[in-house]
Amino acid sequence: MKCLRPYRTARTLMQELVGTSPFHTSATLHASAHKSSRHITAPSSRTRLAKDLKPRSRGKLDVAPRPKADHSNPSRPKFTRDSVPHEGVSPRERGPIRRRISAEAHGTSSRKLESEAPLDLKHWAARAHSERTDKRAAVARRYQNVENPLQGEFDLSTESESSRQLPKNFTSPPLLDGLLASLRESLPADARPTPIQALSLKHLFKERDSAEPWRQFLLASETGSGKSIAYLLPMLQDLKKSELRDPSPTSDPPGPQRAINPRGIILSPTHELSRQLSSFAKRLLHNIKLRVLCASRANMPSAPIRNRTASKMAGDFSGPMGPGEFEILKGGKSRPVDILVGTPMKVLEMARGRGWNWEERDRKRRLAEDPKALEETDPETDKVAPARRYWVDEPEMSLAGIEWVVVDEADVLFDPDFQQSTRMLLADIAAARGHPVSFIPDTPLLPASPEAPQTAAFNYPFNLVLTSATIPSSLASYLDTYHPTLTRLASPNLHHLPRTIKTEYAGWTGGNRNADIERRVRRVWAEDALACAKMGLPVDLSKVLVFCNRRSKVEDLSAYLTEKGIKNVALTGTADGRKRGSNHHLNGFLRAKTTVPSSSTSLPSSEADVPPPPANPSADPKENPHVMITTSLLSRGLDFSPDIRHVFIVDEPRNMIDFLHRAGRSGRAGQEGKVVVFGRTKGRGSGRTEAVKKRVGALVA
Numbered sequence: 001m002k003c004l005r006p007y008r009t010a011r012t013l014m015q016e017l018v019g020t021s022p023f024h025t026s027a028t029l030h031a032s033a034h035k036s037s038r039h040i041t042a043p044s045s046r047t048r049l050a051k052d053l054k055p056r057s058r059g060k061l062d063v064a065p066r067p068k069a070d071h072s073n074p075s076r077p078k079f080t081r082d083s084v085p086h087e088g089v090s091p092r093e094r095g096p097i098r099r100r101i102s103a104e105a106h107g108t109s110s111r112k113l114e115s116e117a118p119l120d121l122k123h124w125a126a127r128a129h130s131e132r133t134d135k136r137a138a139v140a141r142r143y144q145n146v147e148n149p150l151q152g153e154f155d156l157s158t159e160s161e162s163s164r165q166l167p168k169n170f171t172s173p174p175l176l177d178g179l180l181a182s183l184r185e186s187l188p189a190d191a192r193p194t195p196i197q198a199l200s201l202k203h204l205f206k207e208r209d210s211a212e213p214w215r216q217f218l219l220a221s222e223t224g225s226g227k228s229i230a231y232l233l234p235m236l237q238d239l240k241k242s243e244l245r246d247p248s249p250t251s252d253p254p255g256p257q258r259a260i261n262p263r264g265i266i267l268s269p270t271h272e273l274s275r276q277l278s279s280f281a282k283r284l285l286h287n288i289k290l291r292v293l294c295a296s297r298a299n300m301p302s303a304p305i306r307n308r309t310a311s312k313m314a315g316d317f318s319g320p321m322g323p324g325e326f327e328i329l330k331g332g333k334s335r336p337v338d339i340l341v342g343t344p345m346k347v348l349e350m351a352r353g354r355g356w357n358w359e360e361r362d363r364k365r366r367l368a369e370d371p372k373a374l375e376e377t378d379p380e381t382d383k384v385a386p387a388r389r390y391w392v393d394e395p396e397m398s399l400a401g402i403e404w405v406v407v408d409e410a411d412v413l414f415d416p417d418f419q420q421s422t423r424m425l426l427a428d429i430a431a432a433r434g435h436p437v438s439f440i441p442d443t444p445l446l447p448a449s450p451e452a453p454q455t456a457a458f459n460y461p462f463n464l465v466l467t468s469a470t471i472p473s474s475l476a477s478y479l480d481t482y483h484p485t486l487t488r489l490a491s492p493n494l495h496h497l498p499r500t501i502k503t504e505y506a507g508w509t510g511g512n513r514n515a516d517i518e519r520r521v522r523r524v525w526a527e528d529a530l531a532c533a534k535m536g537l538p539v540d541l542s543k544v545l546v547f548c549n550r551r552s553k554v555e556d557l558s559a560y561l562t563e564k565g566i567k568n569v570a571l572t573g574t575a576d577g578r579k580r581g582s583n584h585h586l587n588g589f590l591r592a593k594t595t596v597p598s599s600s601t602s603l604p605s606s607e608a609d610v611p612p613p614p615a616n617p618s619a620d621p622k623e624n625p626h627v628m629i630t631t632s633l634l635s636r637g638l639d640f641s642p643d644i645r646h647v648f649i650v651d652e653p654r655n656m657i658d659f660l661h662r663a664g665r666s667g668r669a670g671q672e673g674k675v676v677v678f679g680r681t682k683g684r685g686s687g688r689t690e691a692v693k694k695r696v697g698a699l700v701a
C-alpha cells in the first residue's frame with residue numbers, strides 16, 4: 001500500500017523550497033530585536049559619549065553652573081498642559097474632600113459614592129485629568145529605571161567657587177569697542193552670554209603669559225548654545241590687539257614667504273559650515289577691519305583633474321603675487337588675509353601645494369578598483385608600474401604666522417575619516433613655526449600606552465581651541481593622552497538636548513512610509529495655519545528638515561514629495577549645488593544674515609490691532625521649498641533658520657551622537673523646536689523603536 005506523505009505545514013514546505021524559514025517565530029523576533037537594540041546600546045568608543053571630562057593629569061575642568069529659571073523672561077515658553085480644567089480649582093484637591101464629606105453624611109464608602117456619582121461635565125473633566133496624570137506618572141516610572149548613558153556626567157560638586165562668578169554680560173572683560181558694536185548688531189539687544197560664552201570670557205581672554213604663551217582649550221556645550229561666538233571673540237580680539245601693538249611687523253614670520261600668511265585658522269568638516277562661519281566672522285569683524293577668507297571650492301578645484309596638462313595648471317597662477325597678498329584665481333584681485341576658514345584637506349592643499357596628495361589618491365583609487373592593477377610589472381624595466389605622476393603646484397600659504405587654530409566639530413575632525421589630515425595640518429603648522437611635534441602618518445588615533453602618556457603630549461606653538469557638542473569616549477581618552485594641559489570648559493547641559501526641543505514619536509502605519517512622512521508634513525502645516533488663524537497673524541508655515549541615513553532614501557523621498565506637490569530640496573554629498581562656492585543651495589533654510597532671534601515676541605493686544613495678513617509668496621510651500629531632505633552631511637554645526645521648527649528623523653539614528661546633532665538643527669539659541677522620531681510601534685521592529693525611545697528619553701534635559 002502506498003504510504004501517505006506526512007502532513008507538511010506551509011512553514012516546512014517553504015523551508016524546503018527556500019532553505020530557511022521565511023516566518024518569524026517569537027524566538028527569531030526576539031533575536032532580531034535584541035540584535036537591533038544591541039546595535040544601539042553597545043556603541044564603539046567613537047560613538048559612545050564620554051562619561052566625564054575630568055582631566056587625568058594637569059588640565060583643568062570648569063563647568064558653568066546651571067542657570068536659574070528666569071520666569072520674568074517673556075520669550076520663555078509657557079506650558080499650559082495640565083492646567084486645572086475648571087474654575088481654577090484642582091479636581092485632585094476637591095475630589096477626595098467632597099467624597100469624604102458625602103461619605104460621612106451618607107455613611108457609605110467613598111468608592112461606592114464615586115461610582116454612583118452622576119457623570120456630569122465636571123466629573124468627566126476631573127476623571128480625564130487624573131487619567132492623564134496617572135498615565136504620565138506611569139511613563140515617568142518606566143524611564144526611571146533606564147540606564148542613563150551619562151550617569152555621573154560632570155559632577156557639579158567639583159565645580160570651583162570661582163566658576164560661579166562668571167561674567168554676566170559681554171562688556172566684562174571689556175571687548176574692543178568695534179567688536180562689541182558688531183556683536184550687538186548680530187545678537188538681540190538684551191542678549192546675555194550663554195554658559196559656554198561666559199566661561200570663554202573668563203578663561204580665554206587672559207593676557208598671554210610669557211612662561212606659557214600658548215594654551216589649549218576644549219569648549220563643550222550642547223547644540224545651538226553659541227560656541228562660535230565663544231571662540232571667535234577671544235581669537236579676533238587677540239589678533240586685533242596684536243595688530244594694534246605692532247601694526248607693521250618689521251620681521252616677517254620665519255619660513256618661505258607665500259601669497260597668504262594668515263594668523264588664525266578655523267577648521268570645519270564641511271564647505272557649507274566653513275562658508276557660514278566665515279560670513280559670521282566677517283560680520284563680527286567689519287568694525288575692527290580684520291580680513292577673513294573662506295577656502296572653499298570657489299577658489300580652486302579640490303579633486304584631481306586627470307586630463308590637466310602642466311601648462312594649463314601653471315596658467316591658473318597668472319598674475320603677480322606678493323607677500324601678504326592672495327591672488328584669487330578667478331577674480332584676479334589680491335588681498336591680505338588674517339583668518340582662513342576651511343576644511344583640513346583644503347587648507348593642507350593650500351599649504352602644501354595643489355596636487356600634493358593626488359598621486360597617492362590615484363594609487364589608492366586604482367588599488368580599490370583592481371587590487372592587481374599596481375602589481376603589473378613594466379616589461380621593459382621589469383619594475384612595478386609606478387602610479388601616475390601629477391603636477392604639484394607651489395604652496396600658496398605660509399603657516400609660520402599662525403597664532404590661533406580652532407578645530408570646530410572636533411569629534412568629527414579627530415574621527416578616522418579626518419584625523420590624519422587634521423593632525424598632519426597641526427604638525428605642519430608646528431613645524432613651520434619652528435617647534436615640530438611628532439607625527440607619523442597612517443597611525444590610527446589611539447591613546448598611547450598608559451606607561452608613556454606624558455612623553456606623547458603635543459605642545460603646539462599656537463593657541464588651540466577644540467569645540468564640540470558631543471565628546472565621544474575615544475576623543476576624551478585621546479585628549480587625556482596627547483593634550484594633558486588642556487583646559488576643559490563645559491556647559492551644564494552638555495550631552496543633553498537643548499531644553500527648548502520637544503520630542504515626539506510617530507508610528508509607521510505599515511503602508512508606504514513616504515506617504516506617512518507626507519501626511520506628517522501636512523499635519524505640521526495644518527497646525528501652523530490653525531495657530532496663525534487663531535492669533536490673526538499671517539500664515540507662517542514651519543520649514544521641515546528631514547534626516548535619512550542613505551542617499552538613495554533621500555532621492556526616493558524627494559521624488560515622492562515632489563510628485564505630491566510638496567516642493568523640497570534634497571541634498572546629499574554629491575549634489576551639484578555643493579560644487580558652487582556659496583551656500584545658495586541652502587537658501588531659505590540657513591539663518592539669514594539679518595535675522596536676529598528676537599527674545600520677546602509682541603502679540604497684538606486685541607483683534608482690532610491685527611493688521612490684514614500680507615500676501616507673502618515666500619510663505620507658500622508650493623512656491624518655495626519648505627522641506628529639506630538630507631543625510632548627516634548637514635547635521636553638523638550649521639545654524640539653521642528659526643523657521644525650521646521641526647526635524648524629522650525618519651531612519652533609526654545610528655547612535656546618540658548622531659541623534660543629538662540632527663535634533664540640534666532646530667531649537668537653536670533658545671527658540672522652540674520639535675524633533676519627530678519615526679519608528680514601528682507595533683510588531684516586528686517595535687523593540688528597536690522602544691530602545692531608541694529609552695535612549696532619547698535619557699537625553700532630555
Ligand SMILES: Nc1ncnc2c1ncn2[C@@H]1O[C@H](COP(=O)(O)OP(=O)(O)OP(=O)(O)O)[C@@H](O)[C@H]1O
Binds near residue numbers: 223226469664
Ligand atoms: N548670547 C547669545 N544670545 C542670543 N543668541 C545667541 C547668543 N550667542 C549665540 N547666539 C545665536 O545662537 C545661534 C547658534 O549659535 P552657534 O551656531 O554658535 O551654536 P553652536 O553651539 O556652535 O551650535 P552647534 O553645536 O550646532 O554647532 C546663532 O544664530 C547665534 O547668533
